[in-house]
Structure formats: structure tokens, C-alpha cells
Amino acid sequence: MSRTALLLALPAALILLLFVAVLGSFASVSFMVLEPGTAVFHGPASLANYTKLLASEGAWKAVLNTLRLAAEISALCVLAGYPLALLLARSGSRGLRRFILFCLVATFLSGGVTRAYAWLIILGNKGLVNQAAQAIGLPRMALINNEFAVVVSVLNFILPFFVLTLFGALRTIAQPLEHAARNLGASRMRCFLHVTLPLSLPGLAAATSLCFALSLGAFLFPQMLGGGRVQVLATAIYERIQASYDIPAAAALAMLFFVLVLLMLLAVGALRRAASARFAPEAA
Template identity: 80%
Template sequence: MSRATILLMLPALLVLTLFGVVLASFASVSLMVLDPGSAVFHGPPTLANYTRLLGSEGAWRAVLTTLRLSAEITVLCVLFGYPLARVLARSHSRSLRRVILFCLVATFLSGGVTRAYAWLIILGNQGLINQGLRAVGLPRAALINNEFAVVVSVLNFVLPFFVLTLFGALRTIPEQLEHAARNLGASRLRSFVSVTLPLSLPGLAAATSLCFALSLGAFLFPQMLGGGRVHVLATAIYDRIQASYDIPSAAALAVLFFLLVLLMLAVVGGLRRLVAVRFAGEAA
């Protein structure tokens, strides 16, 4: 390995080392014991925090809620994001593409807190939607402090990542292949199912894995829009620190959360490889 290559890798290695140090500190704190009635923790190292968490119904409920909501958000990203990415990749109108790209990029220009408060204004009891419902004589709907608000807000956060990732994959698929399929008698739906969809599967797998990973780690939107009623792993860690000052238990839950994310990413990576192998075999 040349000296220039090492110098180029040095910044990334320093960042990874920093992440490793933080994770190691969390792991070491998770082996400590909290003194009752205080925020002081001490050794010797023990696995009591992990044993208590693995036997905790609340912790398992947070795990299942996190996985379920992340899966729902990922499915919604596919349903809403794939057509939008296809329009963005295949539209011959430059103005339409610019408008879509502007709307997607504009979401990155506003912070997460700003977007969370915007959804509070839209979905709140006195929000825009409920005011519209009352204007037409309909009863007020409970659109906030529940899983619906969390799914909508997190979907708004991750959908641009999904669309832009899939857009890059769809742009690499020659449009002439679809024209050739239609010239051979295939309908638009048949050409999409038989040509475009199989060729876009690797990009779709990458986009869904990114969407799922971002949904797993979402904290701000469940915290602000869940109203304390939607317990995911990120908010469970926060509650253990802010409410009970149980830092060792929070650290143990963070380590388990990290291992869960690694496991899910490994599963998604395996599925991506299977898709890539099958795609390569069909292409051959």
C-alpha cells in the first residue's frame, strides 16, 4: 500500500477510530452497576444490565415496535418513492424534473426540529387538517401522539433518500430497452414488469436498505410526535438517561440496539447479494 493511499485513508480511519472509542466506552459503562437512589455507577463489571433488559417486556416491546414501524415506513417508501423516482428518471420535461428535484432537495435544507414542528402544525388538534375537517362539518381526527404521526413524519424524512438513491439506479437503465419491449408487442405494464423492474432490483435493494437503516435510528420524530406513547429503542434509551438517570442500563440498551442494527443490516445485505446474484444470472 502506497503512502498516498494511506494518507487518503487516514481521515476515514480517524473517524472510524473515534466511533470505536465511543462504542467501547458505552460497552464499558454498560457493565457497571448503578447505586440505588443516585446517578453514580461503579464496578466490578457485570452482565446484570443485559440480563435485566433481555427479561424486560418493555425492552422487547420497544424492539418489536421499532422493527414494525421501520418495516412499514420502508414499504411506504417503495409504494410512494418508486413511481416518483421513475417519473424523475423517465420524464422528458425538464421543468417537471427540476420541480421534483427542488422539492426533494428542499427537505434537506430544513432541520429535523423544523420539520417536526411543521408536522405538529399540520397534524395537531388545532392543525390545518383538523381545521379543514371542522370546516366541512366532520369531527376532529386524532392525528398526533400516535404511530400515525410518527410514520408520516419519518416517511417525510427518509423518502428523499430513497427517491434519490433509486433515481440514480433507474437512470442507468437504457430507455431503449423499454421501447424495444413495446415494439415487440408488450404493453407498458408488461415492459415495466419484465424489463425495468428486474433491472432496477439492485438499486431498489440499496434504497430500501438505506431507508430501513434510517428508520431504525429515528429519534426526534418519535419523541416529538409520539407524545410519549410510541416507544422505540431510541426513545427508550433517552428515557433511561433523562428520567431515571440509569446510564448503565441506557448504555446496555444502546449496545443491544447497535447489535440489532448490525444484524438487520447483515440480513438486508444478504438479501441484496441474493438479488444481485439472481439479477446477474438472469442477465447472463
């Protein structure tokens, strides 16, 4: 490798080294023991924190809730985002494409806290939805401090990532293949099921894995819109630090979280490679 290439790679290598150093720090702290009644932790190294976590019903509940919610949100992303990405990639109207892209990109201009408070205003007990419901004679609905609010807010946050990722994959599919299928007598649905969908599976797997990873690490929306009633791994780590100052236990839970995310991404990556080899060998 040339000296120029090494210099260009140096910033990325330094950032990666920083991430590894932080992860190593968390790993080392997770083996320490908290001094009872204080926020001081010390050695020697012990597996006590991991033993407690593996035996903790609350920790396993947080793990299962995190996986279930991430799977639900990812499935909703596919159902809502695939038609939008297909419309964006195949629409003949330049104005419509620009409008959709503008709406997607505009969501990145507002921060997560802003969007969380916006959803509180929309879904709150005296929010826009409940005011509209009461105006037509419907009873007030509990739309916040539950899983519904968490799913809606997280879906709103990650859907643009899904659509833009899948849009790039759909744009690489040669449209003459679809035209050939239509000319041979295939209906629009048959063309989609036998041509477009199989060729888009690698991109769909990539977009879904991105959404699944973002859903696994969601903290702000479960914390603000879940009202403490929706326990996920990120909020469980936060509570261990803020409530009991048990940093070693929080570090151990963070390491288990990291291993869980890594295993899930490896599994999704294997599925993506299998889809590439099966349906788009030229892209593998």
C-alpha cells in the first residue's frame, strides 16, 4: 500500500481505534465489583456481574422485548417502505420523485429529541389525535407511555433510512428485464413477484438489517414515549447507571448487548449473502 493511501486511511483508523478503546474499557469495567453502598468499583476481575445478569429475569425480559420490538419495527418498515421505495425508483414523474426525496431528507433536519416531543404533542392525552377523536365523539385513547408510541416513533425515525437504502438497490435493477417479462405476458403482480422482488432481495436484506440494528439500539424514544413501562436493553443500561450507579453491571449488560447485536447482524449478513448468491450472483 502506498504512503498516500496510508495517510488517507489514518483518520478512519484512528476513529476505529477510539471505538475499540471504548469497547475495551467497557469490557474491563464489566469484570469489576461494585463496593456496596457506594459508586466505587474495583477488582479483582470476576464474572459475578455476568452471572447475575444471566440469572436476572428482568435482564432476559429486556432482551426479549428488545428483539421483539426490533422485529416488529423492521417488519413494518418492509411493509411501509418497500412500496414507497419502489414508487420512488419507478415513478415517471420527476416532480413526484423530488417531493418524496424532499420529505425523506427533511426528516434528517430535525433531531431525535425534537421528533420525540413532536410525537408527545401528537399522541398525548390532550394531543392532536385525542382532540380529533373527542371532536367526533370517540373516547380519549392511551397512545403514549406504551409500546404503541415507541413503535410509531422509532418507525418514523428509521423509515427514511430503509427507503433510501432500498431505493439505491432498486435503481440498480435493469428495467428491460421487467419490460421483457411484461412483453411475454406477465401481469404487473407476476412481474413484481418473479423479477423485481427476487432481484431486490439483497438490497432488501441490507435495508432490513440496518433498520433492525437501529431498532435494537433505540434509547431516546423508548425512554421518552415509553414512560418507563417499555423496558428495552438501552433503557435497562441507563437505569442501572442512573438509579443504582452500578456501572459494572451496566457495562456487563452493554457487552451482552454488543454480543447480541453482533450475532444478529452476522445472521442477517449470512442471509443477505445467500440471497445475493441465489438471486443476484453478479452482485455477490
